[in-house]
Amino acid sequence: MKYFINRFLIGLMFICSSIYAEADNNWYMSASANINFNAFSKSQNLDTQTELGVFVDADYLENYALSAGLIYQNQGQKSFDNISNNILFLGARYHIYPESVPGRLSLSLETYTESENSTVKTTRTQTPGPGSGGPPTVTITTELINDSMDIINPVISYLNYTKTFYADLGYTQSEYGSTDPEIGKLKVKQWAPTIGFSFNDQYDWLQFRYYNIELSNDARSPGVTKTSASEFKLTHWLNNNENFSFNNIQFIMLIGERLFAVDADARKVYNLADMQTSTYSIGGNWKNANKNEFYLYAGVENYEDPESNENYINVFLYSGYKKFW
Amino acid sequence: MKKLLIKMMSALMFVFVSFNAVSADDAWMRSYTLETAGQYAAAAQSIEHFLKEIPNNEFAVLRSAWLYYLAENYSRSIKYYQTALEINKNSIDAMLGMSLPLMAQARWREAASMTQEVIKISKWNYLAHTRLMTCEDNLKQWETLKKHAETLRVYYPSDATILVYLARAYSHTNKNTKAKEAYQQVLQRYPGHLEASKFLSK
Known part of the structure; x- marks a missing residue:
């Protein structure tokens, strides 16, 4: 955590020095x-997950911008103690x-870094049943993996001057390292083209984004x-x-x-x-004349464990506050 | 013989200078005619040779910037206005001119910054202040806009535009009674004003 706070502070100092310059x-x-806040139901391992994020953004006119953030994750496990991760943005x-x-x-260009990421890996072992034609025995075991995470996310985007049309092409390369040689590294390549347009004055x-994700390591996925x-994503503004x-x-x-x-x-x-x-999620935001913004989203995510084919649900609540100067 | 030669040379020089003057006048005239006809890029091209001859021709640079703004080539227009400011850093023409393509590109912060530069030189410049209010409106800086419009109305009491911005700022800061009063004053200056009529009919 100390490492990330230091890095976050370095990011902040870089932003401040740019402002001073x-x-x-x-x-x-x-x-x-x-x-x-995420609450999982019907999951064999997961119980809850809480994420806290703090971000600072600095825009120099409409020319360039710098951002720094720190995300803290705490995952409540059914079989293990809670797992905590810190991500530097x-x-x-x-x-x-x-x-x-x-x-x-x-x-x-955005980066997410985590030196000590912890995840739970599920392993499904199938042994033949007794005699001929007997049902096989399936054993599901879970283990905690300590690894690292490095994500780099370059995006090129276009927004027309009247702000009625938007398109982007984002590429993300994620690397999940592992100290366990049996598990090995996982490389994830994500292409995410986006198109968005306005209507109704x-x-x-309406925004559409397509995710194409390739994974390198079969042992991890x-x-x-x-x-x-x-x-x-459909956004409606109220007058x-x-x-x-x-x-x-x-x-x-x-x-x-x-x-x-x-x-x-x-x-x-x-x-x-x-x-x-x-x-599926729904949410909105509130603003006032003093440049304060409050947002709240609620939703449901459905998951499937690729190893055990078990389906589970995550009900989440996402809320935040943003102050502009 | 010498006198005759001098007279002939003088006559030739007069013809040459007059021809060039007529040619230059023609180019400017063509540029204005094409602008009136809505052919803005062609109008800019018709004075391009002045810039090739003298790149620091301030008026040609400013006119090109204006014509490219009208032609909706905003980035080129901005480049010309930047050149105009390099030639004359105190040019209010260039600063106010540049605010237009910046606003057309929705670069409200940059446009605001440019109008503030004008205000530093010319404190109560009407165009600079009204364009700054347009930027504040688009940036949704309602408190800033409210204070700005309240100050400006003292200097331009008959102006409807300032009152419209003031009414909008009041409306967005929950001062509906004041917003109504401001919109009523807009209607006195601009009967039938759509925004004011719509607000007051609520």
Whole structure:
């Protein structure tokens, strides 16, 4: 934890030194804190998972931006003691305004680092039954793996000037290292193209993102080398001028299969070793004139353990506060 | 003979200078005609040779920047305005001009910064203040906009635009009575104003 706090502080110092170097009033800062509480039901191993995140973002006009964050995960296990992970997030964005297109191109690079990640691995052993034709005996064992996690996420995006059309192409390379040679490293390559557009006089926004994920290590993701999923997000803005009013409402649906995914919008790493098969969530945010924002989301995620084929459900509540300066 | 030669040379020089002047006038005229016809890129191209001859031709740079803004080539327009500011860093024309393509590209913070530079030179410049209010509106800086519009209305009491921004800021900061008053004043200055009428009919 100390290592990550140090790195987070270094990130913050880098942001502050950049602000100092450009000693003018052109920096726009924001800071956010959020909590994500997950309750698992029908899972053999998982009980709860709590995530706390703190992020600082600094934008220099509409030219470039720097971000730093710290995510703390605490996973309640049924068979083990709680597992705690700390993820360091660092990001940078640069905006380009080319003559050839009527919009802004943005290049961004985000990283997620975790030196001591802990996950639970499930192993399914099948032995032949007694005599001929007897039912086989299936033994499911679980073990705790200590590994590391390094994620790099470059994204190129386009947003037109009227903010009615958006497209991006994100590539994520995740590496989950392991000290256990039998388990080995896991490399995950994720391609996530996105398209979004507004309608209803810009009161609504529909975004579609396709996830294509390739996994390198069969021992870490039994029988799964490739997954794909589609995510739909519908956002509706309310024309509400009242102070601290309900600003927008959002519906999110994910269908398909997703394993070790990274959600760049939510800055969330899905480092559970189980297959996410669907997500349905609803949420919204409240804003006031003093640049305070509060958001709340609730949803259901369905998972499948690729080893035991066991299905389980995660009910989550995600809430946060953001302050702009 | 010498006198005759001098007279002939003078006459030739007069013809040459006049021809060039007519040619330059023609180019400017063509540029204005094409602008009126809505052919903004062609209008900019018609004065391009002035910039090739003298890259620091301030007026040609400013006019090119304006024409590329009209042609919706905002990035090129910004480049020309930046050149204009390199030629003359105190050019209010260039600063105010540059705020337009920046706003068209939704670069509200940069546009605000540019208008603030104008305000440093010319404290109560109407265009700079109204464009800054447009930026504050788009950045949803309601408290800032409210204070800004409250100050400006003192200097421009008959202006409807400032009152519209003031009414919007009041509305977004939960000061509905004040918003109504401001919108009523907008209707006195601009009868039938859509936004004011819509708000007051609620």
